[in-house]
Amino acid sequence: MMRQTILVGLIVICAALWGCTRKNTSAVGPTPTAFGTALVESSGGKQIGGVGTTLPQPVVVQVNDDQGNGVAGAPVEFTGPRGVSFDPASGVTDSSGQFTTNVMLGSMAGRYQLGASTHTKAQKSVDLKLEEIALGDQERLGAHLDETYCNRCHNPESTPERVSNYDNLEVKPHSFTEGDTLNKMSDADLTAIISHGGPALNKSPLMPPYGYTLKKMEIQALLAYIRMVSDPPYRPAGTYYVQK
Numbered sequence: 001m002m003r004q005t006i007l008v009g010l011i012v013i014c015a016a017l018w019g020c021t022r023k024n025t026s027a028v029g030p031t032p033t034a035f036g037t038a039l040v041e042s043s044g045g046k047q048i049g050g051v052g053t054t055l056p057q058p059v060v061v062q063v064n065d066d067q068g069n070g071v072a073g074a075p076v077e078f079t080g081p082r083g084v085s086f087d088p089a090s091g092v093t094d095s096s097g098q099f100t101t102n103v104m105l106g107s108m109a110g111r112y113q114l115g116a117s118t119h120t121k122a123q124k125s126v127d128l129k130l131e132e133i134a135l136g137d138q139e140r141l142g143a144h145l146d147e148t149y150c151n152r153c154h155n156p157e158s159t160p161e162r163v164s165n166y167d168n169l170e171v172k173p174h175s176f177t178e179g180d181t182l183n184k185m186s187d188a189d190l191t192a193i194i195s196h197g198g199p200a201l202n203k204s205p206l207m208p209p210y211g212y213t214l215k216k217m218e219i220q221a222l223l224a225y226i227r228m229v230s231d232p233p234y235r236p237a238g239t240y241y242v243q244k
């Protein structure tokens with residue numbers, strides 16, 4: 001009985017200590033040992049993921065000094081709109097001056113603006129903004145249909161599963177992220193060319209009609225997807241900003 005009580009007591013004390021240590025490390029994190037003057041994106045911006053999922057690639061930023069060299073041990077902090085989480089949200093740069101975080105998007109479809117910041121020795125804040133895209137169910141369906149029907153012509157790059165037909169096409173289609181072209185087309189025009197093919201807009205018949213293959217809601221899903229991924233953005237609605 002006595003032995004049991006002591007054991008339980010020990011477990012409770014260990015748990016309490018463990019809880020405290022964990023809390024302390026996550027709240028304070030490693031202490032910065034150096035400071036830079038600039039913050040740049042290394043990779044991971046403009047990714048496309050599903051709502052509530054972790055982006056396929058981590059986001060990597062770099063703290064630089066006045067000469068553009070990476071600074072190791074500099075502080076970095078990430079902030080995002082409600083529902084976005086970072087693993088980790090803050091810390092210090094590695095030996096090459098970089099800081100890496102995994103980003104989980106919120107539950108709303110749209111563009112998410114993320115903020116990264118560091119500060120100089122004089123406590124002056126240096127900020128960087130990044131943007132990521134979260135696809136909802138409708139846009140996810142659109143992405144799937146794109147992969148099934150459109151990508152082989154509209155994406156110039158081949159993958160192990162799919163050889164691109166792009167180079168064989170006399171008239172070159174655009175990638176759906178090319179907002180400079182696609183943003184100028186109205187919803188009605190997009191629906192017309194997807195349903196009835198290129199000739200519907202006096203364009204090349206190399207763009208086939210999909211009105212018999214796809215349901216109306218599938219064409220709408222493609223439209224929603226094309227609008228969501230365009231760069232520059234089609235329209236700012238559905239943009240979620242960093243909460244300070």
Ligand code: HEC
Nearest residue numbers: 149150153171172173174194198203204206207208210222
């Ligand atoms: C066999 C190749 C091919 C496939 C498959 C294809 N397209 Fe196209 N598409 C074209 C070509 C070629 C053009 C350019 C026509 C022109 O500019 O005259 C085009 C043009 C377009 C345009 C006008 C903007 C642009 O890129 O110039 C849209 C929108 C479009 N396609 C959507 C789709 C969608 C959505 C799908 C899948 C459901 C699809 N296309 C599948 C070849 C294709």
